[in-house]
Amino acid sequence: MGVRKRAPCALLLRRGAAPFAGQAALPGGFVGAGESLEDAAQRVLRDKAGLSDVRCEQLYTFGEVARDPRRRIVTVAWLALLAPAAIEAALEAHPGVLCATLAVPEADGVRDIHVVDRAGARLHLAFDHEQILALALERLRGKLDYTAVGFDLLPSFFTLRQLQDVHEAIRGTTLNKPAFRRRMIDKGWIAPTGARETGTSHRPAALYRFRDVT
Amino acid sequence: MGVRKRAPCALLLRRGAAPFAGQAALPGGFVGAGESLEDAAQRVLRDKAGLSDVRCEQLYTFGEVARDPRRRIVTVAWLALLAPAAIEAALEAHPGVLCATLAVPEADGVRDIHVVDRAGARLHLAFDHEQILALALERLRGKLDYTAVGFDLLPSFFTLRQLQDVHEAIRGTTLNKPAFRRRMIDKGWIAPTGARETGTSHRPAALYRFRDVT
């Protein structure tokens, strides 16, 4: 998942074979007998989206008996945090990859999300993958304030406005600008780089970088 | 897991067979081919600890290749929230069940927890089960303020002091009494029952109950 055009988005693959032929689905694969779950997630991401060195965290394990109409499949879902450059790289690396936007009709919860393509048409994902995406967004919302997940959705140098856009996109609300600045700086999570934005038609913003505090 | 004597605790089983013979371990079992993960968790809890109707939530899936020295095992760990009565019931229902205390040496994190028996002696759990317990405690801490998990660790009627004890045990810190009361009441999560504590040698506290706000 990532943030594009001030909205949360996810990379999907168009399915060729049945079941759910022609529908979009999350990239997935089987875990090898001698492979850890995280290694498998990284391998799938590399093979299906051409991405490597992406921060991933385990999301949830889906084990309902009839999730897959063919046979019993237990899926350990992982959430990959994609910076804008990674999203563009994946779209270029593989023609089957698409980037869909997650629209959240209700403001407070993520019970019901709509996955829409670039044109705004709703996509119905294969299997229970919409449910997986809804949980992923909920997880992002929950961790945004307490962990550094927001920075993994940005380039290494970013402006405070970009950071706020990411937070607003994930939360689905607007935030108070001075309060947001104060909070981020007070947390000690970001450090000024001395560099400034370029190519704007107005005052350029200062560029910050994530400062790991561990 | 539950809270006993103002400290977090967990139900464990003493292992009979190798590997880790004689050491304590979390109750576990294999998932049936036609059984969901949650159903399997409830079944294991019933068969190994004599407990039913316990609130459970999925914790994490552990998939390191060498977790089990015999062969590759992927474990979907579930966290069961036990009220005091459930802990006592499990201890009586099965002689092999023991209730161990989780001691957290550091105040801020749960990187390193000590599992100790009733006498205070440290237990070394089988497999990666100490790591699982550490993650469970971390999860409880994280959810305590935002969800109703605290109430699942209490009887249906409880005093504010009992509720505060649960929060303090899980967090490993003391809390301010008036502020805690205000917060709980303002959240709308609890409702007075009109009943009062009995059997105390001092002023009895009012009994509250959890009030589901959904």
Add this chain to the structure above:
DNA sequence: GCAATAGTGTCTTTCAGACAATATGTT
């Protein structure tokens, strides 16, 4: 009355939201 804990009132501090003023780039 005494001991012990329940329950409340109030002051202070901290922090987020609101709003507006100032700063600094491009065109």
Add this chain to the structure above:
DNA sequence: AACATATTGTCTGAAAGACACTATTGC
């Protein structure tokens, strides 16, 4: 200079921490 956004200052209100005070039960 006009414009657009960055950045900062300040006021206000909500909520937590600290601390002390009052209340109520058993003995």
